Amino acid sequence: MTAQYITLICIWIGITFIGIAAIGIIRMPDVYTRMSAVTKAVALGVGFILIGVVFHFNDTTVLIKATVIVVFLIFSLSVSAHVIGLAAYEDRTPLTDKTFRDELKEAEGKQEPPRTVEHPDTKSV
């Protein structure tokens, strides 16, 4: 009976996290901020839901599978966010107006001689 309470509490904590992530993906102004807001919250939320599943079934096989899924989700969401962010930057997806520092642009600028006029393609809109 206690396991049912723990299951429901874990599931609702997870749904709260995923809901916050969904609000973030609607409200954030930028591709990069959206990705940063979403991936961690979703991994945490699904992790809580899977903890609830483990408490419901109370079984070793389910525990092992849930551990594999949570570890793989944490890795895969981080890696895919990184790769998509890099591809979006190389695709020149515009940054938001509130960006005050673009470190990748600064690092690329140091390898080349200093430009006096900014190239129109690299200018962030």
Add this chain to the structure above:
Amino acid sequence: MTDAIYDTTLVIAMVALMLIAGLVMVRLVMGPSIADRATAFDVFTTVVIGMISVFAIRTSNYRYFDVVLVMSFVVFLGTIGLSYYMRKNKDE
């Protein structure tokens, strides 16, 4: 807690996850760039993973858990493949 209350709460949880999936779908349709859509689809599939987990609890059938395992592997490959072609287009 009776089983009826437990089952009803799980149904409400599935409905909440469905509404969240609808919110993510808004970004998937609206998204100005392709990276937005890729991120939104990633999140959408993760929400579906949560829904299948809650469904596995409702039916008390742990075999649905294998679906979750396979799904979490496949989504990763899809996202990586999409970003690979995004970067390949840029070189040409």
